[in-house]
Amino acid sequence: MEICKNCGYSLEQPGTACPNCGYYPKPPKTRKSLPDWALILFGFLTAIASTLILPILGPLILTAVYYSIKDKQEMYARGMGYGLLTVVVLILGGIALCFAMVFSGSFKF
Ligand SMILES: [Zn+2]
Numbered sequence: 497m498e499i500c501k502n503c504g505y506s507l508e509q510p511g512t513a514c515p516n517c518g519y520y521p522k523p524p525k526t527r528k529s530l531p532d533w534a535l536i537l538f539g540f541l542t543a544i545a546s547t548l549i550l551p552i553l554g555p556l557i558l559t560a561v562y563y564s565i566k567d568k569q570e571m572y573a574r575g576m577g578y579g580l581l582t583v584v585v586l587i588l589g590g591i592a593l594c595f596a597m598v599f600s601g602s603f604k605f
Pocket of ligand 1: 518
């Protein structure tokens with residue numbers, strides 16, 4: 497049983513116009529809180545931020561969250577996926593840079 501958001505009348509059939517005041521509740525599917533690019537950006541930033549806060553645990557938790565929400569929050573999960581990939585690339589790049597510095601340093605000594 498749903499209640500009319502406009503007048504508080506009890507709706508016998510959810511998703512239909514209110515018989516009391518004529519208010520028509522918008523179906524949830526057409527209601528978009530944010531555009532796709534914003535959700536992707538937000539997911540991306542979530543992945544980056546969680547990595548900065550929890551360097552190892554953050555990405556692991558996010559990977560689990562990614563798989564649990566990717567069906568419901570497709571765009572947000574996609575942004576998180578991009579963020580996690582960026583983090584992995586940066587970490588691998590950092591490790592490669594460390595190795596390069598160690599090797600170039602060992603040549604000098
Ligand atoms: Zn109503």
